[in-house]
Amino acid sequence: MTAPLYLRIRNELEARIRSGELPPGTRLPTEAELQEQHGIGRATAQRVLHELAQAGLVERHRRRGTFVTEGVRQENLLRFVNPKLVGPEIPGRHEVYSASVVPASDVTPPVPGLAADTPVTYLVRRKFDAEENPVALEYATVPFALAPRLLDEDLDHLTMIPYFRGQGVPIATSRMYLDPILLDEPTGALLGCAPGTPVLRQRRLTWLENGELAESAAYLMRPGLMEFYIEQSVRGD
Template identity: 80%
Template sequence: MTAPLYLRIRNDLEGRIRSGELPPGSRLPTEAELRDQYGVSRATAQRVLHELAQAGLVERHRRKGTFVTDGVRQENLLRFVNLRLSGPEIPGRHEVYSAAVVPAADVTPPVRELSGDTPVVYLIRRKFDTEDVPIGLEYHTVPFALAPRLLDEDLAHLTMISYFRREGVPIARSRMYLDPVLLDEHAAGLLECEPGTPVLRKRRLTWLEDGDLAESVAILIRPGVMELYLEQDVSAD
């Protein structure tokens, strides 16, 4: 399935940044220039630049423009639990490693909020940089009753929060956990690391309005590829 146009534009710009074609300090096209160059809407151009900024690849300055940053990839942790934002949990190319309906007892990491015999959609994806080096490993667990047609979706580009919104699933709140863990042999192989390597695991639990669990997401981040931070708008409304 062809990737959405905004994603192709974003990946093109990200590739040019990581290859050095657009070195630190380079000014990216404006929203108007992107619209003219690619024939897209203003909303699409805004989304491209916004997601590059969310990935820490560029900085946007009002009235000045958008510029390539100088440093490692960055990610705002608050984005991971913001139910109002769209876009992937970690921006960039995803590869579906496996996708199946299994009992909750068979998923990793365990989801204590679900009984072991609950049927769930279990999705494992790898995240790559532009040089095809794996930088993250994602585990998604969703009760099958909430998403019986989920496996029919374009799983490489799927964003669960957006999917829930589109399907009318009444999600209400999310919580994030940060856990230091050691890579087991299977995860280490997928991330091309040594078993036992210490990594940071981000976990997000999302609940429905009635308090039942809607999803569990766990992301293992390869060491040395990403700088995590917390930032929020504290300006007056």
């Protein structure tokens, strides 16, 4: 089913805000401007701006307009854990910290369902913001036999689920875990944080149609950069 028009407009503006295209302080279109741009009524335009404000993405000021807020990014946790949704990223660059083929016993976090001596492609990447501060760390582990040419890809920008689909790999299910952990010294150094800092780790396990593991991935965000929330419709219609 096609999403309601107000939601499509809201999601477009939200994506531009989260990607940095509309940085903090940017003035958004007025209700009248939204009406003219999208051919919508006043109530629909009001709803778009009201919901962006409810999500903490903008601030509305009487007579001045609506402006993108300062502060940490906010992310709907339901969207964050859905592998089918490709969300906008923090502006900045990726860095491949390491990429190699190693035994499964050598990777972090440990991979369930693989023998210790199974060859795996192990990828560690960092994300930097526009000021070159490390903001995120990613670990990805893929059985070497499943994707033997993985290291030949553009690893700076590779996204595993679309890669699997493009290669015809029959992935079937994906499960997300959220773990509160304390950073060890090596991981803290990569994120620019002190050892023992508490962080939220997202882990994703993806399986093939035959039940074998396709990928184990983990993501760590530097604390203070993102607020997670859950937003769901409670309307009766």
